[in-house]
Amino acid sequence: MTAATVPELLSARPPDGVAAVAITRDGAEECSRGELLERAGRLAAGLVSAGLDKGDRIALVAHNSVDWVAAALGVMQAGGVVVPLDTQMPLKEFHFVLRDAQPRWVFTTGALVDRVIGAEVDPEPTLYRLDGDERAPEHWRSLWADEPIVPDVAPEDLATMFYTSGTTGAPKGVPLTHKNLASNVSSLVQENVAGSDDRVLVPLPFHHVYPFTVGILVPLRLGAPLILPFSLVGPQIVRALQLGQPTIMLGVPRLYDAVWTALEDRVAGRGAVAEKLFHGMLALSMQARKRWGLRLGRRLFRSLHQRLAPSLRMVVSGGAALDPTLTEKLRALGWEVATGYGLSETAPILTYNPPERLRVESAGMALPGVELAIDPPGEIGEVLARGDNVFHGYWRRPDKTREVLQEDGWFRTGDLGELDGDGYLYLQGRRSAMIVLPGGENIDPERVEGVLSQAEGVREVGVLESGGRLVGVAVPEPALLRAHQGEALRERLISAVQAAGRALPSHHRPGRLQVAVDPLPRTRLGKLRRHELQHLYDRLAEQGGVSAAKAEPIPRESMAPEDQQLLTDPSAEATWEYLVEKYPDFRLTPDTSLSLDLGLDSLAWVNLSLTLRDRVGVEFDDDAIGRIETVRDLLREAAGAGQSEGTAEGAGDLVAELRRPESNVPEDLQRWLEPRSALSAVSARLLWALASLFTRVWVRVEVRGRLPDDGPVLIAPRHLSVLDPVVLSHAVGLRRMLHLRWAGWTGLLFQGPVSRWFSRAAGVLPVDPASAPRRSLALAAMTLQRQDSLVWFPEGARSPDGRLQPFQPGVGLLLRAWPVPVVPVWVEGTRELMPKGRRLPRFGRATVVVGEPISAERLKALGDDEHAIARLIHDEVAALEPGSPRS
Known part of the structure; x- marks a missing residue:
């Protein structure tokens, strides 16, 4: 029964x-x-x-x-x-x-x-x-x-x-x-798409009728376990796909669009060859399924399935129409796709598009027990529905009830569509959203918005009728917003939207465009709140230009739905609250760039991550730096980061961390600090002999000044060329060379067995302050802790123009933790002998000027200001330049 x-x-x-x-x-x-x-x-x-x-x-x-x-x-x-x-x-x-x-x-x-x-x-x-x-x-x-x-x-x-x-x-x-x-x-259970051996992941809020009925009641009826992510954000959904082993996932189009975009970005990040290979495999999978019914996706993209969702076989989309092109891409990747259509008033599903007879352009066929009709029949008209799943009327709104419920039980959905001969429903837009201009032109705003939002530099567009003509509100991409302001921004957006609008009939092109800096008002499912869009357009029109952004963090209700959803994760929310507290007078949004807008370099990011570890309780690693560019990226990392067990007093201070550096240096890297073996010492002597021969025959080096005999010291040279270490080795001498470590960029060294052997023999450490600052600083701190001297290039990279660059604060943080004498060194001539891009050096001369050491006491006198320490060392190096007042 x-x-x-x-x-x-x-x-x-x-x-x-x-x-x-x-x-x-x-x-x-x-x-x-x-x-x-x-x-x-x-x-x-x-x-x-x-x-x-x-x-x-x-x-x-x-x-x-x-x-x-x-x-x-x-x-x-x-x-x-x-x-x-x-x-x-x-x-x-x-x-x-x-x-x-x-x-x-x-x-x-x-x-x-x-x-x-x-x-x-x-x-x-x-x-x-x-x-x-x-x-x-x-x-x-x-x-x-x-x-x-x-x-x-x-x-x-x-x-x-x-x-x-x-x-x-x-x-x-x-x-x-x-x-x-x-x-x-x-009715859904009768379709036999799922069974008790399935596991259903629902990364949607339960307050919508779609996840409530399809995501809770259907699995409970089937006896299929329901998988609940820790929170409804990307990293936690991925964790749920891996830990929960779901076979079916429920979602909405914006979720699957985000999945596809993230996947494409990841592939593009691997280079042009990987990107072409991926899209070639995708095209092959699509054609094989269309022409011969072969399902190659799971084999072609096996590694993707194993890494992302090893058990997932089907994705279900509801809440809005899934783009047909995206549907085909998901199927080509190896997942079955099921879609449906319905409304809250129909509990909610009216039609179902089953995977085995899916028509991607259609909303599907009526569920068992559901009747569909079109008014007027035989053409595109309003979709009517009748069945036991149709509600009996709105709460306390009899006037609205009479508008949609007929006496014979038919419910007027408000959607326009048509039925084909096989009973498949094809939707044509929302009747209430349809714009009718004075000339009688009918415009589907969603179609227009989809085309215009593809314009370069445009994030989204909403269109509406005002004063008898089609108008719109456009939101720029963050990069365009940073590059242009005021009228210049407005002109760029208008030009881009007009170019995209050429693909539309003339009466579908907005005659006037207003510019908003915040996302357009949308529901949690991503539907545009059109009555609020009208208010927004009127307000912008009164302002006569681009909406002004207040110098304060964006309110949550003004964020895009997915960003609001991101803040439902406890760690992401706590991270956002900290940023709001830290930058109360700044226009902080999820699109804010940590480097371009907030001015955070990699070392400032380390301090921020340590503070968040103490305040929020999540642990970030150096690898996160390469993934984080915006506040949104940071919030996503916070949502996916491991929970910290708690930290000792002062752990939020990077200097305190550097005073106990072993905790931040993996064991496989600590071996680079081990004393040289007999074979390594022989190799080091051989390298020094070769460098000495090179600096006598090919590049003649003049050394002015003398390095201290005792250590440890930090040698801080100017950086012009990859030739600098060879030239410096002439000034160091063999005896000091055996007790000296060099900071070496991992992007140049450590990339193969030969370069790794060379690095081991020369005492080069694998540091990369740009992408792994905490680990790099900790490795340098361990060097000083073990009483070895260290060569550290404080500019962080070779000078692009031959002029002395500002010194990075990393050297100041290092010396705050381990205050040792600093030897300033001026290098001259190496850039001309071997500029960036040249494979072999020219014949010529180079000069090394060694300055008087900066005492540890002088450094300590600067207190806890790593920037002041870096500036002091910079000034002492600059003073060694030939011809300077102090040289």
């Missing part, structure tokens, strides 16, 4: 087996089906004992968790109406929804309590927390009864109420009955 209520759906399976797998920061925790149902049943019994009446509403304001699922099931089992709310909803809208729903109870978390209280709901609901101390009276477990109850709900009883996203106005409550939900779940 077909289940008619949610409890009947859940009772179809025995209580054994895994119901949910929650990916934690450190691993994964399983919850059995029996445990989940017991939690729900005991909550249901407690709510009934507390006086819950059928139809009482209980709001859920929390991030995804197993307890969220148990609470929702318990409310429905008790006869209550669960009202899932978006935790990231703009505050004004959030308060409106809470007051409109008038919940009797609210289940929330400590971080969101203030948001709920601020809504001032009358009568005031009772608040319970899903987190915190389980013994506290406000904890939701205090409601639990000792034993579960037998559900007493009927098919026509309300089970849930979801609020529409408010793309065209204030959100509307959409109540759904047990019958609505049960019928939709049963």
